[in-house]
Amino acid sequence: MVATVGMGRMTRMRRGVTTAALLAAAVTGSLVTGCTSGGGPGDDGRGRHDEPAPTDSAGRPADPVLAVKIDNASAARPQTGLNAADVVYAEQVEGGLSRLMAVYATRLPETVGPVRSARESDLELLRQFHEPTLAFSGAQHKLLPLIDKAPLDPVRPEENSAAYFRGTDRAAPHNLYLRPRKLMDAAPGADALTTGFRFGAAPAGGTPQAERTVRFPAARFTFTWSAERERWLVAMDGRPTVTTDAGRAAPATVVVQHVTVRTSRFHDVLGNYTPYTQTVGSGKAEVLRDGRVFDAEWHRGSAADGTEFTTADGKRMNFAEGQVWVVFTKS
Secondary structure, eight states: OOOOOOOHHHHHHHHHHHHHHHHHHHHHHHHHHHSSSSSSSSSSSSSSSOSSBOOOOSSSOOOEEEEEEEEEHHHHHHHHGGOSSSSEEEEOOGOOOOEEEEEEEOOSSBBBOOOOOOOOHHHHHHHSSOOOOEEEEEOOOTTHHHHHSSSSSEEEEEOOOOEEEESSSSSSSTTTEGGGGGTOOSSEEEEEGGGGOEESSSSOOOOOEEEEEEEEEEEEEEEEEEEETTTEEEETTTTTTTTTTTTTTSSSSEEEEEEEEEEEHHHHHHHHEEEEEEESSSEEEEEEEEEEEEEEEEOOOOOTTEEEEOOOSEEEEEEEEOOOOEEEEEE
């Protein structure tokens, strides 16, 4: 049974009055500066929040997954708890670098991290889950009111200090870690993964693929097929991705999803604007499984929907059982 994440929700209620002015300012600012379409932060692009909540296999509202923003700078590696995630999303951030979001539903590791800050794109991506718990270290100050308004449970260190701690083996800010079981008693289970992904036997066809590299402006991910392990071995920026607690990162399926990456309205302290990764819509994708690559199409009708992948003949694309990595790359 999943415990109530009471600290985050109570804090949100307490913040409701004090952040009202900030919310109004954020809305006013968006009207002045303008918003591009495509499922903006915390809504479906039209300011609506009335889509049906994601449901489990029995039609009940799905229990909340745990999503953790994980630092991926070189100083943050090796990471901890990455291999326990059901899904790992890789997105582009300022300066062309990368950051990860790990989603936990079937297992909760003892520790996850290093934990870093959230981005505007995360709000759209997380709408596919029912009130997910988002663990993150903070965000751009103008984004924080939108995180509070979104249909998720944000948990920051200042609101739940018992769940976070600072490691001693590296310098801040790359040493903040999360204890997931301080937030929930047990993993919610596979039904909470309302991603739209489908698992099963591989379709016919595909092309043999030994290695695939995806490049961001200042980062790269390489996936090398291991027939012995029947997994894709991950390397980042030319170095093997080895976790502190579970060895080499090795997902069963890798999705290279071609998306629109545009400039958001938020920027870092140096004035670098954050890329916005648009995950509602449709486009091309490559699905790597079983040592082969399959050309696919992806479609996500609204922010409340999961993402469907289909093969060239229009049939649903099955993923291999096990962890999935999704790398968002610019179309």
